[in-house]
Amino acid sequence: MTVAIAEPRRRERSEDAFRAAFPEYAETELLDEIRARELSRLDEQGHVYLDYTGGGLYGETQIRRHVDLLLGTVFGNPHSANPTSAATSDLVERCRRHVLRYFRASPDEYVLVFTANASQALKLVGESYPFAPGDQFLLTFDNHNSVNGIREFDRAHGARTIYVPLALPDMRVADEVLERHLELAAPGRHNLFAYPAQSNFSGVRHPLEWIARARRRGWDVLLDAAAFVPTNRLDLSLYHPDYVALSFYKMFGYPTGVGALIARREALAKLHRPWFAGGTITVASVQADRHFLAPGAEAFEDGTLDYASLPAVSFGLELLEEIGIERIGRRVRCLTGWLLARLAALRHAGGRPLVRIFGPADVEGRGGTVAMNFYDEAGRVIDHQVVELEAGRRGISLRTGCFCNPGAGEAALGLTRDGITACMSGEERITYEEFRGCIDAESTGAVRVSMGLASTFADVWRFYELAESFCSSSTSPSASV
Numbered sequence: 408m409t410v411a412i413a414e415p416r417r418r419e420r421s422e423d424a425f426r427a428a429f430p431e432y433a434e435t436e437l438l439d440e441i442r443a444r445e446l447s448r449l450d451e452q453g454h455v456y457l458d459y460t461g462g463g464l465y466g467e468t469q470i471r472r473h474v475d476l477l478l479g480t481v482f483g484n485p486h487s488a489n490p491t492s493a494a495t496s497d498l499v500e501r502c503r504r505h506v507l508r509y510f511r512a513s514p515d516e517y518v519l520v521f522t523a524n525a526s527q528a529l530k531l532v533g534e535s536y537p538f539a540p541g542d543q544f545l546l547t548f549d550n551h552n553s554v555n556g557i558r559e560f561d562r563a564h565g566a567r568t569i570y571v572p573l574a575l576p577d578m579r580v581a582d583e584v585l586e587r588h589l590e591l592a593a594p595g596r597h598n599l600f601a602y603p604a605q606s607n608f609s610g611v612r613h614p615l616e617w618i619a620r621a622r623r624r625g626w627d628v629l630l631d632a633a634a635f636v637p638t639n640r641l642d643l644s645l646y647h648p649d650y651v652a653l654s655f656y657k658m659f660g661y662p663t664g665v666g667a668l669i670a671r672r673e674a675l676a677k678l679h680r681p682w683f684a685g686g687t688i689t690v691a692s693v694q695a696d697r698h699f700l701a702p703g704a705e706a707f708e709d710g711t712l713d714y715a716s717l718p719a720v721s722f723g724l725e726l727l728e729e730i731g732i733e734r735i736g737r738r739v740r741c742l743t744g745w746l747l748a749r750l751a752a753l754r755h756a757g758g759r760p761l762v763r764i765f766g767p768a769d770v771e772g773r774g775g776t777v778a779m780n781f782y783d784e785a786g787r788v789i790d791h792q793v794v795e796l797e798a799g800r801r802g803i804s805l806r807t808g809c810f811c812n813p814g815a816g817e818a819a820l821g822l823t824r825d826g827i828t829a830c831m832s833g834e835e836r837i838t839y840e841e842f843r844g845c846i847d848a849e850s851t852g853a854v855r856v857s858m859g860l861a862s863t864f865a866d867v868w869r870f871y872e873l874a875e876s877f878c879s880s881s882t883s884p885s886a887s888v
Contacts, residue, residue: 422864425745432864435738441466441730442861449861455803455869459859460607460634460776460810465660466726473661473719485714486686495714503704505721506667509728510651512643518675520668520707521717525633526553528652528668531707532599532629533557535678540565542597545588545626547571547580547613548814549606553652554631555814557601566597573818578609578766585617592625597677600626604635608815608855609766610743610776612639615646622647627674633657637859638736638775649674659723659860662716668707675703684709730860739775739858746777746856746867755784755879762874765819765853775858778810778819784879791852798873805870808852819853 426432442449445466449456456464483491485499503519512519522528533556538544544561546554548570558568571588574581592598600621605612612635618628630648632641637658641651651669655662670678683691683698687706691698700706727735747768753761763780767773781789791807798805809816817827830842856870 418865418868421868425741425864429741429744431737432741435734435741437730437734438738438860439863441726442863444468445726446861453802455801455866456861457803457805457856457858457866457870459637459862460657460855460857461806462663463637463657463660463859464861465723469659469661469719469722469726472722476718477715482715484711486711498718499712499714502717502721505724507669509724510641510643510669511645512669516647516671517643518670518672518704520670520675520704521712522666522668522708523664523713524666525631525652525654525657526666528650528666529553529557529629529631531668532650532652532670532678533560535680535707536560536599536627537597537677537679538564538566538599539597541593542566542599543569543591543593544599544601545569545571545591546601547603548573548818549578549608549611549812550601550603550814551607551631551633552811552813554601554603554629557599561599570814571602573815575818576766576768578606578611578815578818579772580613589621589624589626594625598626599629601629601631603631603633604641605639605774605776606766606812606815607634607776608778608810608812608853609819610773610778610857611766612772612774615641618646618648622649627677634774634776638732638739640732640736643669647671655720655723659726661723662713662719664713665716665720672703675707678707680706686710686712735860739862740770742858742862742864742867743773743775743777744770745864746871749871750777750779750874753874753878757784757879759784759786761878765815775862776855777857778853778855780853781874781877783877789877791854794854794873794877797876798870801869801873803869803873806855806857810853810855816853 445468446464480494481491482495483489485492485496503521506519507514507517520528520531522531530553538561542561544558544566561568569588569591571580571585573579602613602617604615618630621628627649629650629652632651632653634657635641636653649671652666654666680687680700683700687701687709689699689701747764747770750762750764751768755761759782761781763782765778780791781794783789795805795807831837858867
C-alpha cells in the first residue's frame with residue numbers, strides 16, 4: 408500500500424518541479440484539451456506514445472470530417488471534365504493552395520507536387536536532377552536513406568557523391584567543415600546539396616540559414632523537412648530551398664499515403680523526368696514515338712492522385728492551425744529539456760552512467776527526438792531490443808535500430824569503414840540480423856523516443872521510470888528538476 412501511494416506522489420512532486428523549471432509549459436495547456444477531445448483513445452487504452460518522428464497521431468475530428476465529406480460527395484477521377492471530376496479537381500486545387508499557404512510559400516515562386524510520401528518526393532528529385540560527369544551531390548552524414556539513395560542516380564550519370572561528416576558528441580556539422588565542402592561547388596555544373604532540417608536520428612536541427620549560404624555558392628538545395636515540420640514552422644517566405652520533401656502523416660497522422668514536393672518554379676523546370684505516365688503529359692503518340700510533358704506539377708504527379716485522401720490533408724492542417732505549431736514546439740521543448748536532464752543524471756550503484764545520449768545534451772538547436780543507448784554496471788551496452796521489449800510490456804511505443812539513418816548511426820556508435828566494408832564485401836545479400844552479428848549484435852542500433860502534438864509530462868515520466876528500471880542501484884536519483 409505504501410509503495411502504491413508513494414509512486415503517484417513522487418510523480419506529482421516531479422511534475423510540480425518540472426512546471427516550476429519550465430513555466431512556459433503552462434502556455435501549452437490547450438494541447439491537453441486537444442488530447443482529451445481528439446485523442447482520448449491514448450489514455451482509454453493505456454498507450455504511452457513516444458514515436459512521433461515515426462508517425463504523427465490523427466484526431467477524431469479529422470477522421471469524422473473526412474468520412475462526412477466522402478459520404479456526402481460523389482468524387483470522380485480528376486482527369487476529366489465531367490461533374491464528379493470537376494468537383495474532385497476543385498478540392499485537389501484547394502488543398503494544394505492550402506498547403507502552400509500553410510508553409511507561406513508564394514505560388515509565384517513555388518509549385519506543390521503531391522506525392523505518396525517524402526521518400527517519393529526525394530526520388531522525384533533524384534531521378535530527374537540533371538546529373539552528368541563533373542556534377543556533384545553533397546549531403547550530410549545524417550541523412551535519411553531516402554536521401555542517401557539519390558547517390559545511385561548521381562553515380563549512374565557519372566557525378567560525384569560527397570558526404571559532410573558530423574562532429575561528436577553533439578552530432579552537428581562544424582561550421583568550417585561545411586564551408587570547406589560548400590567551396591567545392593563546380594562553376595557551371597549542376598551541384599545539389601541535401602540535408603535534413605532536423606535529424607530523425609539525433610534530433611539535431613541544422614540551420615535553415617545554410618540554404619541561402621549554399622545557394623550563394625552555386626548549390627541547389629534539397630531540404631528534407633519530414634522530421635522538422637511536425638513541431639516547427641517552416642516559413643518559405645523567409646527561407647528559399649529549391650526543393651522541400653515532407654510527409655503529411657508525420658505532421659498529423661492521417662492520411663498516411665500523401666506527401667509533397669514543394670519546389671521553386673525555376674528549380675522544378677531544371678528537372679528532366681526519365682519517363683512519363685498517365686496524367687503527366689499533354690500529348691503522347693505510339694506511332695510517332697513522341698510525348699510532351701505537362702507543365703509544372705502535373706508532369707510529376709504520376710498516374711491518378713489519391714484524390715479521395717487529399718481533402719483530409721486540409722483537415723489536418725486546420726487542426727495544426729487551431730493549435731498553433733509554435734505551441735506544439737514549445738511543449739516539446741519543455742518535455743525534451745526535462746527528459747535529457749533526468750536521463751543524464753541516472754547512475755548505477757558504482758557511479759557509471761546508465762544512458763548515453765547521441766546528440767545534443769540540451770535543447771539548444773535540437774528537436775524532440777532523443778536517441779540513446781543503455782549500459783549496464785560494467786559499461787556494456789544493453790541490447791536495444793531488450794529495452795524495446797520491456798517498453799512494450801509497459802505499454803510504451805518507442806523505436807529502436809538506426810531509423811533508416813545509417814550515417815548518423817555509424818557515427819554515433821563508432822562503427823568504422825573497414826569494419827562495415829568487411830561485413831558487406833560479399834556478393835550475397837545479407838539480412839539486418841546477419842549484419843548485426845557480423846559487426847556486433849549489441850552495437851548496431853539505439854533507442855529513440857520522440858515527443859509531439861499530444862505528448863504530456865505523464866508520457867515522459869513513464870519512459871523515465873522505464874529507464875530507472877535498468878539501474879543496478881535499488882535507489883535512483885530524485886526525479887526533481
